[in-house]
Amino acid sequence: MNNRQQELLRIILMNEEVALHIKDLAEQLDCAEKTVRNDLDRLEEFLHDYPNAKLTRRPGFGISLEINEDERRQILISLFSSQPKTNEERLFEMAFQLLTNKKSITLQFFADRYFMPKAAIKKDIETIIEWLQRFDLVLVSKQRLGHVIEGSERQKRNALARLSELTPSSSQEKNYVLQLFLPYEISAVKKALVDMRDKFSLAFTDEALESLQIHALIMLKRIRQRSPVSIQPSEREMAAKRKEYHYANWFFEQFEPIFQVIIPEEERVYFTWHLISSKRTEEEAGQVYQYDDETASVVRTLIDRLSKLIVVDFATDSTLTNGLAVHLHSVINRMKYGFPITNPLLSNIKKMYPFMFNMVILTLEEIQQTYQFDIPEDEAAYLVLHFQASIERMESKKALRKKALIVCHLGMGMSYPLEAKIEQQYQDIEVHACIGKAEVNEYVRLHRPDFIISTVPLEKIKVEHIVISPLFGQEDQRKLSQFVEKLKRQKHDFQGPYIFSKYLTEELVFMKVEREHRYEVVEMMATSLFQKGFVNKEFIHSAVNRERISATAIGGGIAIPHGNPALVERSAIAAAILKDPIDWGNEKVSLVFLLAISKDNQGDNRGIIGKMASLSESPIVVNMLTTVRDESEFLRILEGN
Template identity: 60%
Template sequence: MNNRQKELLRILLLQVEGVLQIKELSEKLDCAEKTVRNDLDKIEEFLLNYDSGSLIRKPGLGISIQIDKGERSKILQSLFSNEPKTNEERLIEIAYQLLTSNKPITLQHLSHQYYVPKATIKKDIETIAKWLGRFDLELVSKQRLGNVVQGTELQKRNALAHLSGIIPFTSSEKNVVLDLFLPYEIMTVKNGLEMMQRKFSIAFGEGALDSLVVHALIMIKRIRQREPIYVQAAEKEQAQERIEFQYATWFFEQLESVFSLAFPEEEKVYFTWHLISSKRMGTERDYTVTNEDEVTSIVDTLVAKISKLTLYQFDADGLLKNGLIFHLHSVINRVKFGFPITNPLLSNIKKMYPYMFNMVILAFEEIKKMYRLEIPEDEVAYIVLHFQASIERMENRKESKVKALIVCHMGIGMSRLLEAKIEQQYKNIEIVACIGKSDISSYLSVHQIDFIISTVPLESEGKENVIISPLFSQEDKKKLSQFVNMIEQKGPKEADYQLFSTFMLEELVCFCVQKDHRYEIVEMLATLLYKKGYVTKEFIHSAVNRERKSSTAIGGGIAIPHGNPQLIHKSAIAIALLKEPLEWENERVSIVFMLAISKEHQIDIRKVIGKIASLSENPLLIEELSRTKDYQTFLQLLEK
């Protein structure tokens, strides 16, 4: 086909609805109507290569092409695009154009630019509008003019820096934002930042350095477009007193000649904020934390609150505290200067560590009131990893040991020998004490153990026990090994079932629930708990607010909403089995467990959430549970 015939095909393919008359087509192509008819014959022949494609000629009405959506887009892109764009690339480029354009952009313009129907562009615009809301930006459609983004310059720059966030599963190996700039621009900025690090003996992490490159490139782009950042006089004075302002000033001096730009003071302040907010390599000793007192106070409060909520001794972990001070310094500055981040691990962290994620969210709700500091969930997820690492350090120190008491009738010497033999042979057993038979009752009244190893028969002491000889023969070793295996396998399973049944009641399980929004489900279950006397009325508002703060979906069709433990009279779990899966932010949920477990049962809530999380890994069971319509069947399935 010649260029005129290709243009005719393009016009017809973009006309998804309705028909075009021969006269109208001849005017668009600036040729005779007879020429159009001849060209249509050529197009009709071309469409024979596509199963769903055909040229429709309606005498007296007009011309159209009938073809499915996929083949329509394929033809448009293959014929007219020098570099065919994927859907993701098109989405990112359109968002970039909207954010950097001073004038409205029409659907027709974008349709012609990317050779796709206006309906496809309209869907792209809807996706972009929703994503822009994360940065408090609004995409406004002006009749006959087009689409334009409304918001502050700071908000637009933040959105530009996070363009990859439009595509949820963008490969981490490719920085889509950098693809929008010229190679020499990227290289110049990278070299300038590397020289700055060497000159001032500072080092930014790889991720932080990539972020600084992106922000610098966006800043250069916006200066060229005469779109300045606004900085208040007081903010400018504070920034100019920082050592990072000297770094920024030197950095821009290196760029001025290359880009033929003069960088205003406001832009230097803006980049200073980014330098302050970026995480550096090394430890907190490598540089001064200006707001150290405030950060330390927040960390102390956070650690104390989560220690109280979870009953873990986080306050004894110095490594945790140091790491949090170092990390929160950057977090607080990002929040202060309005530089939101996106955490690609957010969804996975919420699913892997639902208990700790919810505890950190709850602790920050109280910190928000005390320090007027609101930490977004993307930042919270990274902080969760600090606490989870601390737990793993503590668990590794404990080596998951079971606690055993030795009762020996042969005296202290034989008792200690037996203790040494057992601890040498069994790394998972911790001998807490060696006592005589007469001391058992008094010892157990003040100490917790898992079982008793005895050299003499025992009456019932309320604890499992195994009888071995003081000499600890090969037969005794085999006997003890079998006993320990039985304890480890038996205990948790019984405890898990008893734990669930402790907090679940038939009056708190709702079947075939149908609501339009997740907030309605949360409010319904919280209200049920209130009416049954398990929580205060304020718990309802607390639970809904918690859900607004961050989705409580943990994957696998399950959500675990909850409220402030201080508002609970008596621990309980309310459950909703949904008639149809409901959109729960980025998940689809079928079963909702409303957790109302008080502070006194924090050890239990860890086990409960762990049990629920294990359910989420069994989609067939979730499907079966969600279809149940009576309490006993539901319990039996959970027990199974």
């Protein structure tokens, strides 16, 4: 068989629960329908060697293969041995098989299928076991039978929808889940969703539309596999009252004839939940406020608490209010129905906006007690962007836009599109000119720009500058955002170089601390502050609990744990130099600052965290601080930098 015929056989073998059509196979194989028919003739000849295999071709019904598991396994082994998978592809397919198979699967089955030693397969299984813990799923090993995943159907579907998160190296631009379905299934589901969106004027984000597509495809597969979700009668009654239930029924009217399936009532309710929880654009802000009192109440509380904590009047920003209404409406429902998400920007947001991130987390702790639902750090990070954008909008009204100079080596044809992109995405940047490299010194001398954006390296230029690609891709946008944020921190360094001496003394510096876990470090430092009269005893629990919610590492080997400001008697900062770096979330940390800043001193908080964020970008200084001989030297280096 040639490569195309082998791929055709693989498709048929991997889709045992559904009849396939010539037209769809031709589309997937990128060939003519006549070619597929000829290839099927060749497959029938090949299958003569397998007495229990029968290829059925019925006009109007489709193509299917009847075959026992032993022979299916033999054929797959021969196919995969000639077309080996990458480590990533193998891992995704193994997890998919385990999540969609009711029967136990042995290591030997995977070893034969992927032509790999059992030791390598066992290592893959360990990776999958660790990943499954996020969804409260357990991979059970049964002696002589193999491995099977135990957990609810809802948990399994959540895991299936997030298969792309199985490995950290997965491309954000490529959704591996979609590759596990047939092209006609993918395109048919997407068309039905787009038609539903247009018919009912729904303002889904592109991300939400793809998520709904994936959940619908998974639902289709699980219905075929007779693995239904469990829905309580009370949940069914509540869903039936929602307008999204009407949208779901319309969607399934398009869905059922295409795939020749009947959608059970439980699945209709389950998909309704997904519609309710999907991200919307800000076009629906007014609608959210009209029919969702809970969301409106949470928005008002969040804005009020953060306004008092940061001493910024967020209530005056209608853009913030509208954005939060739409976003929190989805967040609250995702928490209610058990559809958690992962934020790929979480780590970067924590490092770029440590002050705002910590303030949002503190506020969400209070909201959790009031409204009885928990918003995880992945969701909190998105809220940070809303509030950070609000502050930047307010500051841009108070201050002049920054004057930027663009230096481009490719002429006006490239510099003007670059200028347009930058001014469109950065409202506080005003591009004053686009020039070539040879003109830089003279322009700087005459016009004094605040900073330079260049497409080529610049030598002997005293003005702050950054080098980016003239195409201004996503990586360049990230670099420019960090560059601008760093300039802002330098500008707003209003506390001066001696802010630490106001709150940090030698008695609060702990040298060569030995602890195994970050919770123990935080507890030790908070206990010391309590014993010295700086905080209430409840602050100890508050600081440790805050750390449990979200690791406070900000990069550069630094962590900044903190507790509730209401539990602080006298503001203080404690510092701990760890004898050996320890795990702090996803990072290694060797230097810890415990912040106990009271409500009366919250005006200093932003500057303190800003100083520490700058410190995290100075590895030489951090190394000096972690290798000092005594407390006085530590304070001297800290204040000097």
